[in-house]
Amino acid sequence: MTKREIIQAAYGDYWEKVKTYVDENGHLDVHWWTINEINIPFYRTGFGSRLPKSLLGIENNNDWVKIESIDSFPKDPVLCITCIFLEGTSYKIGSSRNRTPDDLLRMWQNAELTHYKIIESKPPIY
Known part of the structure; x- marks a missing residue:
């Protein structure tokens, strides 16, 4: 939707x-x-x-990036989780991993990806 x-x-x-x-x-x-x-x-x-x-x-779509074109991809490798909407409101969320822009593009072209969410890794405070 x-x-x-x-x-x-x-x-x-x-x-x-x-x-x-x-x-x-x-x-x-x-x-x-x-x-x-x-x-x-x-x-x-x-x-x-x-x-x-x-x-x-x-x-901000709960921090998820909806992939609508090749311009939707990050320019550098990122730690992210992926998501694919299947039918209607059902979806499948993948595990968090480092992904290159080429990884994400391939997944999108193979209909294995509709969204991604970048995970910002913050160091411990103490």
Whole structure:
């Protein structure tokens, strides 16, 4: 599904009524809408702004990079975990490993990869 389709699904039957007041990340401007008329659990995300709880993390896709073209790949080898969406909302997450851009490209071309998430290794503090 696309980001927009996920946002529409979060609003469900209310989408047609609220779509004019929803931004690209799913935030609803409630200055123009009575929030009590919408029966969806929301987070308050600012003065006059609400986000359906199901969309928490949508701004950065929970740190996952969706591969849409060859430009989506990192330029250098990275420690990452991989993910492939199978059907609908089912998916399979791989183990964390060092991957080169060529590894990721091959996996994507073989339909073994739809997303990856870079793991930033931080040294211990003590």
